[in-house]
Amino acid sequence: MDLFSSSAQADNEPLAYRLRPRSLDDYIGQEALVGPGKPLRRMVESGSVRSMILWGPPGVGKTTLAEILAEAGGARLVRLSAVMAGVKDLREAVEQARGALARQERTILFLDEIHRLNKSQQDALLPHVESGLLTLIGATTENPSFEVNSALLSRARVYVLKKLAEDDLLRVLRRALSDERRGLGERRIQAEEAVLKILARAAGGDARRALGLLETAADFTQADAGGERLDEDSVREVIGHQAARFDKSGDAYYDLLSAIHKSVRSSRPDAALLYMARFIEGGGDPLDVVRRLTAIASEDVGNADPRALPLVISAWDAFLRLGDYEGGRAIAHAAVHLAVAPKSNAVEKAWKGAQRFVKENPDFEVPVYLRNAPTKLMKSLGHGEGYRYAHNEPNAYPAGQRHNCWPEEVPEQAFYQPTEYGQERRYKELLAWRRSLDEGADS
Known part of the structure; x- marks a missing residue:
């Protein structure tokens, strides 16, 4: 005798799994993709599914969309996780797809976390996507521009899924509380709108997380007339001090x-x-x-x-x-x-300008009067001769173009252009004053 009946197994399935939508009519969120006349809605209605990558955060319905699209297209759905799958698994999926094609069955390969596939795995997949043997639906939480080979990316349309809005999550939670067949409806759990909003906000746009929190909170309900009541204190205790964490490499x-x-x-x-x-x-x-x-x-x-x-x-x-x-x-x-603080990017612009100038003029020589002269030979070659020690000059400034410290063989540039903001206004005044000293010394 089987100790685990199908109904018992269903009871043990997570609430989020039991409530997974079976059609777009049950699907909540992503109206830009599944609303009337939108791309994925048109695919479902026509039954013609193209290779795609679904890019979005966790718990927004990427896997569910793949299942709905496969059902609408009358195709076999092969599920693989890129974390677990190797080249051998991909080859096996290809062989199965060939056998299905001989029976006039199409194959959709759903690759969860496609960004985890290495280059050789992606290369092994490419020709079969290109030939149409496999229709690829990849799911990723990471930017596919950086994680998916350009050749594979060019053969799949990228659709961006957004975090679910608070109103969408509230709809998900209400459905879970009212659905008697797959949800918690038989328990007649009462929850005020404010309590559901706490759960929705804690979920951070993730429907799977929202349902997980609700399922845990449902273990702490209070007896109520005609059913159970989910109160705010119990919900806050379940949520605790959870922070919305994220992948540090993402x-x-x-x-x-x-x-x-x-x-x-x-x-x-x-x-x-x-x-x-x-x-x-x-x-x-x-x-x-x-x-x-x-x-x-x-x-x-x-x-x-x-x-x-x-x-x-x-x-x-x-x-x-x-x-x-x-x-x-x-x-x-x-x-x-x-x-x-006042803002200025004048130093940033000056530094980039100097770097650019040096790339264009890499071989200029340091003027002789600025060169170091630690030995008699160097002194005899004129190194340091004519250098004017600033602290011995009037205003501590060696005025005049003959001592401007600029290489003679390249045109002089003004990289640093101070702004009128904050302390830089004073710098601008000082530079203007020193230019006037240069003009007086040269006249």
Whole structure:
């Protein structure tokens, strides 16, 4: 006798699995792809499925879409995970597809986490996608532009799936509570809208996570007239202090660092703090933030506020001395300062201009009067002769073009153009004053 009946097995299946949509009519979210007249809806209606890559975060319906498309196209669906599959598994899938084709059956190969396939595996797959033996549906949470071979990518349309909105997640949760056949409907669990919103927000756009949280919370319901009640305290206890974590090697990591940088550059301290908190609470390394702030201090603030760079370095030092909790505040201190500070990219532009100029003029010589003269031979060759020690000059400035320190054989350039912002206005005035001293000395 089978100890595990099919109904018992169904009861043991996770709620998210039991509630997986069987058709687009049950599918929630991704209206830009599955709404009336949209690309995937047209594929389902026509039964003509093309190779594609579904790119989006976890729990937004990539696997479900593949199953619906295969059903609509009347095709065999072969599921492989790129984490587990090797070249042998891919070859076996190809052989099965050949056998199916002989029976006039099409094969759709669903490759979960396609970004994990190495180059040789992708190369082994390419000719069979190209010939049409296999219709490929790849699913990935990472940018396929970086992770999928260009040859394979060119033969598959990329569709971008978005995180589910709060309203979409609320629909998912309500369906789970009302569905008597596959969901929790038989238990008559009552939950106020505010309680469901807490679950939806904690899920972070992930339907699978939302249903997992609901399923766990359902173990802590209170008896109520005619059924059970899910209260706010139980839900908050289930959620605990979960942070929305992310893959540190994935796009979200670098997207958050980019958001921090651009918020500081745009002088938005509150936004910068928001993205920093999201980054660090999600498991990001605070030192990655302070490294980015160090770059911002020169690239985006520069001499408009010369205090910026030393302040960031001090915050870095404070973090290493104090640890995460107290040190994190020092990093926030530096980020707010940089965001509020006047901005100038004049140093950034000057440095890039100098680098570009040197690439175009790589062989100029240092003027003789600027050369080092540690030996008698070098002195006899004139090294250092004519150099004017600035501190012995009026205004501590050797005025005149004859001592401009520029190589004679290349045209003089003005790389650094200070702005009117912050301390750079004073720098601009100083440079203009010194140019006037040069003109007076040469006249």
